[in-house]
Amino acid sequence: MSEEKACGVCESGWTDEVEAWLSVEVTADYDGPIYVEFCSQEHAAEWFTRPLPEPGGASGEPESFGARMILFGLAAVPLGILLLTVVGFATVLGWIW
Numbered sequence: 001m002s003e004e005k006a007c008g009v010c011e012s013g014w015t016d017e018v019e020a021w022l023s024v025e026v027t028a029d030y031d032g033p034i035y036v037e038f039c040s041q042e043h044a045a046e047w048f049t050r051p052l053p054e055p056g057g058a059s060g061e062p063e064s065f066g067a068r069m070i071l072f073g074l075a076a077v078p079l080g081i082l083l084l085t086v087v088g089f090a091t092v093l094g095w096i097w
């Protein structure tokens with residue numbers, strides 16, 4: 001038993017009978033990546049509906065408002081770029097038409 005897998009939801013151990021183990025790496029900027037494995041896609045989906053596990057140890061405040069805002073900001077940057085691209089295209093189309 002060198003490498004033990006366990007489902008992040010039902011905690012069932014690894015067996016060859018499970019056809020589709022899912023290995024997921026969740027990267028949160030306030031902590032290192034979280035590695036979770038699931039025995040099924042259903043359990044992966046269930047896990048993702050829950051709040052992320054606390055980063056690292058028990059030290060520090062758990063998922064502060066600031067950390068959430070940083071995450072939101074990181075997500076907003078590519079969305080903003082996408083929006084600007086769309087607006088740019090619309091402007092160019094407006095010139096042509």
Ligand SMILES: [Zn+2]
Binds near residue numbers: 009010038039040043
């Ligand atoms: Zn499971």
